Amino acid sequence: MNGKILVVDDSRMIRTIAGNALRGRGFDVVEACDGIDALARLDADRDIDVVVSDINMPRMNGIELLEAHVARPAPRAPVVILTTESEVYLVQRARALGARGWLFKPLQSELLVAAVSKLCGALAPPSRQTGSGS
Amino acid sequence: MRPAPARSIPARVALLVALVVGATAAGTAVVSYRHAVAEAEGALARKGEAYAAIAAAELGPSPARRDAAAAQEVLEALAHDPDVAEATLSYRAGARVTTRSEGAPSPAGSTVDTEIDVGPRDGEAGRLVVRLHRISLEDARGRALRASAAGAIGVLLIGVAAALLIGASLRRRLRALTRVASAIAAGDLRGRPVKSGAGDEIDQLAHAFDAMVTRLEELLAQQARSAADEQVRLDGLVRERTNELGARHREVRRLLDHMSDGLFTIDRLGRLGTESARVLERWFGPAEPGTPFWRYLAADDDGMAGRIEMGWDAVSTDLLPLPMALDQLPRFIRSGPASLELRVEPIDDGGERPEQFLVVVRDVTLALERDAAAADARELGAALQCIASDRDGFVEQLREVDALARRVTTAREPRPEVLRDLHTLKGNAAMLGFRSVASICHEWEDRVDITQELPDAELHVRLVSRWGAIRGALAPLIHEGTHRTAVERGDVERLEEAIRAERPRSTLLSLTRALLMERAESHLSRLADYARVSAGGRGSDVRVHVKCDDVRLESSAFTSLWAALVHVVRNALSHGIEPPGDRVACGKSPIGEIRLLCSQSSGASRSRSPTTVVASTGIECARSQRGWACRARRSTSSSERSSHPDSPPARR
Numbered sequence: 001m002n003g004k005i006l007v008v009d010d011s012r013m014i015r016t017i018a019g020n021a022l023r024g025r026g027f028d029v030v031e032a033c034d035g036i037d038a039l040a041r042l043d044a045d046r047d048i049d050v051v052v053s054d055i056n057m058p059r060m061n062g063i064e065l066l067e068a069h070v071a072r073p074a075p076r077a078p079v080v081i082l083t084t085e086s087e088v089y090l091v092q093r094a095r096a097l098g099a100r101g102w103l104f105k106p107l108q109s110e111l112l113v114a115a116v117s118k119l120c121g122a123l124a125p126p127s128r129q130t131g132s133g134s
Numbered sequence: 135m136r137p138a139p140a141r142s143i144p145a146r147v148a149l150l151v152a153l154v155v156g157a158t159a160a161g162t163a164v165v166s167y168r169h170a171v172a173e174a175e176g177a178l179a180r181k182g183e184a185y186a187a188i189a190a191a192e193l194g195p196s197p198a199r200r201d202a203a204a205a206q207e208v209l210e211a212l213a214h215d216p217d218v219a220e221a222t223l224s225y226r227a228g229a230r231v232t233t234r235s236e237g238a239p240s241p242a243g244s245t246v247d248t249e250i251d252v253g254p255r256d257g258e259a260g261r262l263v264v265r266l267h268r269i270s271l272e273d274a275r276g277r278a279l280r281a282s283a284a285g286a287i288g289v290l291l292i293g294v295a296a297a298l299l300i301g302a303s304l305r306r307r308l309r310a311l312t313r314v315a316s317a318i319a320a321g322d323l324r325g326r327p328v329k330s331g332a333g334d335e336i337d338q339l340a341h342a343f344d345a346m347v348t349r350l351e352e353l354l355a356q357q358a359r360s361a362a363d364e365q366v367r368l369d370g371l372v373r374e375r376t377n378e379l380g381a382r383h384r385e386v387r388r389l390l391d392h393m394s395d396g397l398f399t400i401d402r403l404g405r406l407g408t409e410s411a412r413v414l415e416r417w418f419g420p421a422e423p424g425t426p427f428w429r430y431l432a433a434d435d436d437g438m439a440g441r442i443e444m445g446w447d448a449v450s451t452d453l454l455p456l457p458m459a460l461d462q463l464p465r466f467i468r469s470g471p472a473s474l475e476l477r478v479e480p481i482d483d484g485g486e487r488p489e490q491f492l493v494v495v496r497d498v499t500l501a502l503e504r505d506a507a508a509a510d511a512r513e514l515g516a517a518l519q520c521i522a523s524d525r526d527g528f529v530e531q532l533r534e535v536d537a538l539a540r541r542v543t544t545a546r547e548p549r550p551e552v553l554r555d556l557h558t559l560k561g562n563a564a565m566l567g568f569r570s571v572a573s574i575c576h577e578w579e580d581r582v583d584i585t586q587e588l589p590d591a592e593l594h595v596r597l598v599s600r601w602g603a604i605r606g607a608l609a610p611l612i613h614e615g616t617h618r619t620a621v622e623r624g625d626v627e628r629l630e631e632a633i634r635a636e637r638p639r640s641t642l643l644s645l646t647r648a649l650l651m652e653r654a655e656s657h658l659s660r661l662a663d664y665a666r667v668s669a670g671g672r673g674s675d676v677r678v679h680v681k682c683d684d685v686r687l688e689s690s691a692f693t694s695l696w697a698a699l700v701h702v703v704r705n706a707l708s709h710g711i712e713p714p715g716d717r718v719a720c721g722k723s724p725i726g727e728i729r730l731l732c733s734q735s736s737g738a739s740r741s742r743s744p745t746t747v748v749a750s751t752g753i754e755c756a757r758s759q760r761g762w763a764c765r766a767r768r769s770t771s772s773s774e775r776s777s778h779p780d781s782p783p784a785r786r
Contacts, residue, residue: 111458
């Protein structure tokens with residue numbers, strides 16, 4: 001398994017597309033339908049490596065989720081924001097709150113996988129060299 | 135810890151000289167003092183002996199010849215000398231004459247005694263003792279000591295003065311050498327050490343120093359000449375290289391000034407470099423080095439600047455692989471009426487990751503206009519083809535697209551029926567060859583799908599303006615407002631035969647009205663064409679069967695049906711027919727099948743007028759093993775039917 005990813009989007013279709021793309025590349029995927037759901041998942045599962053979140057969601061949107069997430073104790077999973085080109089100001093706000101990256105919709109699976117792989121790779125501890133001797 | 139200040143050589147020499155002189159003076163003083171004391175002691179002894187000899191001579195050859203008084207007189211004469219402490223003449227018979235000088239008797243040890251025998255051998259002999267004070271001897275010692283000390287001090291003072299003079303002279307000459315050496319160290323070779331002509335070591339050192347400076351001066355002069363020659367050579371090289379660089383720079387500048395593409399470089403933080411193509415100034419004004427390139431390219435468009443900045447952030451933060459991150463940047467920007475293509479390419483400088491990027495801005499206004507014109511021409515050509523083959527059908531579809539576009543562009547909420555209209559509009563526009571409209575609808579659907587809201591004004595305006603342009607171009611071609619009906623020769627011949635046979639008026643009217651009906655087959659054939667074209671666009675093949683049994687309907691009947699029929703056909707293609715590969719894997723023919731049916735029945739409408747029939751139109755696609763199937767069937771409203779047995783089939 002390459003890592004555990006939390007996909008947060010109120011659209012089941014987006015969750016399915018993103019989830020399939022990530023599972024197809026060996027990631028374990030957890031889904032949440034909004035910010036509140038996502039926080040519950042994060043509380044329940046400390047092994048989540050990366051959060052991929054939409055911005056416009058009912059109950060708690062992506063920005064509010066990010067605000068709540070950065071207030072949580074470290075270590076915190078990095079967050080990638082899914083957004084549209086017309087929401088640049090929200091991306092800038094998310095960036096200021098500590099979002100590690102963003103991807104524009106329509107969602108391109110290869111970009112999502114590349115971004116998540118990079119973040120998971122960055123999170124991975126350095127491989128230990130094993131000598132052939134003792 | 136600082137070392138103790140070193141004592142200068144002249145000071146050491148002066149001290150040494152002073153010590154030597156002092157020691158010599160002290161030795162000399164001691165010797166001369168001893169000599170003086172010995173001299174005084176000798177003189178005192180000699181004086182006692184002389185006094186004794188004189189007294190003995192005065193006392194005569196026989197003391198008897200003289201009396202004691204005379205002896206006393208002689209002795210007292212001796213006592214006049216203050217150095218004589220006592221003079222005593224003693225006879226062996228015991229007589230004794232003594233005289234003393236004035237003052238206290240001398241203590242023992244403070245006198246020097248001189249004894250001498252007096253008187254003839256045959257007379258009364260006596261012994262004369264002259265006792266002299268040692269006071270004079272002590273005085274002589276004191277004088278000698280003072281003289282020796284004064285001499286030693288004088289010698290010491292002279293020696294110290296000489297030492298100071300020698301030290302001062304040494305210091306002055308050494309300081310002169312030091313000044314010259316310091317000046318040389320500072321680069322001033324003009325100074326020369328002062329040579330005293332004494333020929334001593336310092337003078338020799340001054341000569342050697344002078345020779346060294348002279349040699350050094352020669353070497354430096356030689357070096358300066360070499361350096362000057364090298365400077366001239368280097369100046370020439372630099373001038374030559376500068377000229378070359380200047381020429382290259384002018385060449386590059388000329389290139390940048392005259393090229394139509396706007397080129398400039400940015401660093402990893404997106405800041406502009408120093409050189410840029412002049413054409414950029416026409417679009418964006420002067421390029422200020424160091425400015426973030428999104429601010430330069432979109433100074434008046436915060437939204438675009440933000441999109442570029444966000445895109446560049448993905449590059450600079452390494453979120454994505456570089457080609458993917460660069461691909462995320464906006465591809466087109468605007469400057470006034472100009473449409474500009476934006477391309478960013480990494481500059482490979484051999485590093486692990488590129489630190490410089492080349493930005494290429496190209497004016498694609500004309501190209502886009504050409505593309506648009508070509509697309510217009512293609513779309514108009516497709517429309518002309520449709521008009522030529524089936525004008526009425528085309529107009530019919532056009533009107534439906536009109537209605538759909540109106541409903542979609544006036545909708546305020548993304549209700550399901552609006553989205554369905556949008557989807558139908560996309561399909562109908564594609565079927566009519568208006569790919570630009572279909573593309574906008576597709577984009578619109580994507581936006582709605584993502585945001586669950588109607589898209590922004592930009593898409594709305596694009597759809598309205600594009601569809602308006604198409605309608606404007608088509609208006610003179612389709613002569614809207616006129617209605618033409620294609621009449622088949624057989625129908626006219628049947629009418630003619632009925633007139634000749636003097637059929638009833640109602641029959642003739644029925645036959646005449648039938649001429650205005652349209653064959654359902656012609657409409658469904660258009661649908662079949664659409665299905666084939668759409669299937670080809672999806673990479674699959676489909677066989678479409680049309681069966682209408684000569685059913686005829688008024689054109690308005692199809693207007694209400696058309697959208698549903700197109701929707702069903704599209705769904706059939708999208709969801710009802712597997713991709714060719716899947717079909718083959720299931721053991722089926724790679725070609726799918728669609729049947730478009732239109733039939734009529736009269737039983738269902740008995741409650742209506744006798745002439746009413748029901749036309750049922752349906753689409754069937756082959757059932758697959760995976761359970762895909764679609765079937766759309768719709769019955770239209772009633773229609774009149776000719777009561778005449780020879781009347782043509784129902785046309786509704």
